Amino acid sequence: MKRINIGLLGGGFMGRTHTYAYKNLPLYYDSLPFEAVLKIICTSRVESAQKAKAVFGFENATTDSRDIFLDPSIDVVDISTPNVCHKDALLAALQAGKHIYCEKPVVISRKEIEEVELALKKAKHAVRMTVFNYRFVPAVMRAKQLVEEGKLGRLLTFRSAYLHNSSTNPFKPIGWKQNSDFGGGVLFDLGSHAADLVQFISGEKIVSVCGKSQIGFPFRQGMDGNEWETNADEAFYMLAKTETGACGTVEANKLALGTNDSLSIALRGTQGALKFSLMDPNYLYFYDNLQPGELLGGNRGYTRIDCVGKMPFPGGIFPSAKAPFGWERTHLHSVYSLLRAVFEGEEACPTLQEGLDICRLLLSAYESDEKGVWVNVYSSL
Structure with a gap:
């Protein structure tokens, strides 16, 4: 071994x-x-x-x-x-x-x-x-599979949002993730995942963005207990366009009262649509527009696909594939992918370059927020 x-x-x-x-x-x-x-x-x-x-x-x-x-x-x-x-x-x-x-x-x-x-x-x-x-949630992997099979047709629109309520308490002391000096800010923290899922599932790159940041509470309690002026975005809203012309939104938000760890994504194309929520992680919802939609609705409507813990082999052995899927399982399969690649001498995805490309996208959104204009992701450097 x-x-x-x-x-x-x-x-x-x-x-x-x-x-x-x-x-x-x-x-x-x-x-x-x-x-x-x-x-x-x-x-x-x-x-x-x-x-x-x-x-x-x-x-x-x-x-x-x-x-x-x-x-x-x-x-x-x-x-x-x-x-x-x-x-x-x-x-x-x-x-x-x-x-x-x-x-x-x-x-x-x-x-x-x-x-x-x-x-x-x-x-x-x-x-x-x-x-x-x-990327390693079975429902997310199945969503990508459906796109690759052509089930959505040409992508028209998308919506991805990662919502927390962790910045809704103005008396909660800040940590490094709320301090821009340490690379904090909700767009980097949550927006990384929301943007990556759009590109991963759709197979398309976001090439232009228009962004708007929000600070809900200008002053908070600092790490030293004294009043501290908020210097990192607490919510960020992004309009985005892909290389094929599909348009949509990417939101990262820690001011979302009433949420917990709510990551959701929806893609809609010419032939079908899909949607997924991390708070409902066992299922992927797929809408097939090619189904007959006759009087009384026919067979058209969202189908709930039972993805649960059905990981690709050699995963899915423990716990049982029928068991509810848990957050820590995503990290287990991510680490498995890393170590398998090291063992076999192959490339592991997502690559470091993919991570750099997401940073390029997020920084373009910050630039757009600062300048008040649309920014082309790959021509703004």
Whole structure:
């Protein structure tokens, strides 16, 4: 069995999530020819590094990321730090020739896109993957399959929205995700997923955007307990157009009172339509416009497809394929895709370049918001 050594940067929520996936992979996938070895974790403070080592089960802990990049035994660098730290970690990992597993958004500025793309061209071959875990929901995978089968016809319109209520309390102290100095802002945080699902399922790139940001509460409680002026978007609304002319909206919103973790997407074409909601994760809804719509409705209407836990082999063994699908399962299959690619020497999707392209799209939306004009995503750099 091949041992794949993991070096993890960041011991926060996503670091914990990725660790859960590495550790539990053998329970969900039988007879794997590889295993993840939790070799070393790096955090910013000695206390947090030692605690993460003990709680997560890593062999070693450090506060110096060079202990990961310069260690020849480390195969995969997992980047789960705050967004502002991603670029430097990516450049160091690329220079060291490591396999990369990077949380979104992979970078936070146009300059960083250029730097990473240049380093990517010079780097030797390795697996470089962006974490867009919602691609691995069975209902989302089935939606993409339907599009590829031509069931929707020509795409006409789309709507993608990721809604939270986490910024509706003005007295809640901010964290780094609410601070633009750390690459915070709802468009980077939630909009990355909402935009990626449009492009992933449809197979089309968004090429022009018009965006508008919103700050619902200009002042909040800072991390030090004092009043703090909000400097990152709390909601963002985007009009978007794809390369074939399909038009739609992408929304990222943490001011959405009454929601929890509401990611939803709808695509509508000339022959059919589909819709999915993460709060109803077991089902995909498909509308076939080629069905007869006679008097009393005929057979036309949305069909609920029971996707539940029917993962592609070797997934779907545990838990049972008929069991309700859970959020953590998306990360398990994402990590499985990474490690399988490392083992087989193949490319893993979503690639780092796909992550950079999403950043290019989001930064174009920010530019549109600033200038008050439509922005062409691939000609604005």
